[in-house]
Amino acid sequence: MDPTSNPLDRLLEISELFRADMARAFEGTGLTAARTHLLWVLAGLGPSPQQALAGAMGVSARNITGLVDALEAAGYVKRSPHPTDRRATIVSLTDAGEVTMSDMARDHANLSTNLLDAVDPADRAALSRGLDAIATRLRALIQEEADAAAVIR
Amino acid sequence: MDPTSNPLDRLLEISELFRADMARAFEGTGLTAARTHLLWVLAGLGPSPQQALAGAMGVSARNITGLVDALEAAGYVKRSPHPTDRRATIVSLTDAGEVTMSDMARDHANLSTNLLDAVDPADRAALSRGLDAIATRLRALIQEEADAAAVIR
């Protein structure tokens, strides 16, 4: 009955809390959510041309230029020439960037554990299933909307 | 074992999906997440001075000026003089704004139902409890960090 206790509103609240927490965590590090996302993608792909990062992040190539500029200036990332394609530049993590990423992975794992600890063990499996179901449904809804919009065009 | 199936990652994914869905839903309406947030707060508070909106949204007064400018230009909101304090202006929803907000409330309720429908009825109570627990824990963690940061200053 409490209007703020339905799952949708809780999820929206949790989204907002994540956002606030990340903003706080990055204070003074020269990092931001977008830059960190790039680092995360880069750690997953390994050294990549900017084009590949744009594709993986679903963002324009121009935007990658700006994010890489900032990360390079802050020392997390470096640019080097592509060995065979002289148009392309390869972006890779610096040693400092690698360290940052492993710290981040550790923090991420800790947070995961910490949050899960807050949940009654008896509820965990259902929570996990429920979140999977919601994510799947959400993905489907967004896809439907995208298809509907495509027809109009 | 699947690294993408733990609750934290699911929650982050769901956050991202919400963001994408909202951005898509607002296309061509002159609305954005921030502007809609203001409308939402305004609908909750009723006609308010900009100061009150800034407080309620946790954002600078300057930013409210900009959001109200945009919403006023799009016809969702109007400014009128405060009856007793000539420094202040009162922001209120226009008729069009009221209609938009009730449409939005309806869509919100539909989405809530739709997403919950995707969850096995047997899992719903546990999901709800789990989300509450996670939100509570997250709030506590953020508070701790804020306190820790306050000590340093």
Added chain:
DNA sequence: CGCGTATCGTGAAGTAAGGTAACGATGTAG
């Protein structure tokens, strides 16, 4: 080989959300 076309990264310029600092107009307490 040469030519057209596609691709890579970036300059230029725009939009949107945020922030701080300063200021004029006004309210309010002493």
Added chain:
DNA sequence: CTACATCGTTACCTTACTTCACGATACGCG
């Protein structure tokens, strides 16, 4: 009445995005 606080706004900065244009380069094809 004078000092101080508050309200909204001007001016300016940052970050994250976009599109468009362009130079340099790769590449397929006749």
